[in-house]
Amino acid sequence: MPTEPSAAPARPRPGGRTARTRTRVLDAVLAELTEHGYDALTVDAVAARAGVHRATVYRRWRDVGGLLADLFAAAADLDWTPADTGSLRADLAALGREIQDSLTAEPSIAVALIALSFRSADAARALRQLWADRYRQCEVIVERAIARGDLRPDTDARALLIAATAPVYHECVLLRLPPDPALPERAAEAAACAAEAGVFAR
């Protein structure tokens, strides 16, 4: 998921003891945020929940700001790439489903980061960067469609990707509607249809 600050692909990969500690600590941050909210977030509560020595958490993350910054860093997941299905519609639909899944996960890292962005200017900046990176990672979907001759070469990739994904965010995050399983496909189809008609030409 592009625009997606979240979910499984965002978790630090299993590795040594340090990596496992990080996973446990960041899972604890997310659980605390989801259950008790930003106001109640403390290093001590995170350490207790993670079952990690307080001294370790203070040494490595220093404070709540350090924990949140690392939650965003873990979510950035620079290795993530969008699915390559061979068609624009199916690539966009797969992306939309991944976003919808990440927004409706319990707990959802994505929704926690969005909520945080309304509380803290640092979090808002980190989320803006994360989204810029994810949309950039997704531009390949449009480049492939252009290479196949399915779209005009001057198609604005970002505008097309936003059209295809915005309805999923809007319904899940702002309108808070129950997830509509047909939505990712419909939004993908609408955006692809408009792109083919040249609506996103620069």
Place this chain on the structure above:
Amino acid sequence: MPTEPSAAPARPRPGGRTARTRTRVLDAVLAELTEHGYDALTVDAVAARAGVHRATVYRRWRDVGGLLADLFAAAADLDWTPADTGSLRADLAALGREIQDSLTAEPSIAVALIALSFRSADAARALRQLWADRYRQCEVIVERAIARGDLRPDTDARALLIAATAPVYHECVLLRLPPDPALPERAAEAAACAAEAGVFAR
């Protein structure tokens, strides 16, 4: 603005002394929320800022919850109707511009209500209701296009309206991009184009 919990049309109309007091108090609530945030919001701060007797504010609104509920009630503005320009594209573009203006106003009631909805379950419920009402008020745009023979009669009005407006919310509220003056027209054109191709047929 449909989905729009905000801006000028949402203000209580001028009227007697009671109406003027309400306007001053709700303006003060918005200013306090925008400048100091939800955590700092108190009835006393609102009364002081509005220049209204504390006793009046406590009697009429009781507490912070009462003030916020009235802010949502004022934003509901049941008399609002979308512009009727004679064409689907122009109606949708006018709607998108109204939303964009309300989200980029300083201060923005719409953004304040959205931020609140991540803090309080009551606010989230009130905003969900407000949005449901606004999208319902906008369905007439689609009904007019169907009556003109521009769209199939089985077009899902809500899905079309969400496609046309979601990119504006996404860029302004979640991605926090500077307002793109071409966005409302582009989103309107993309949604209209997809609707004419039957993408939003039920």
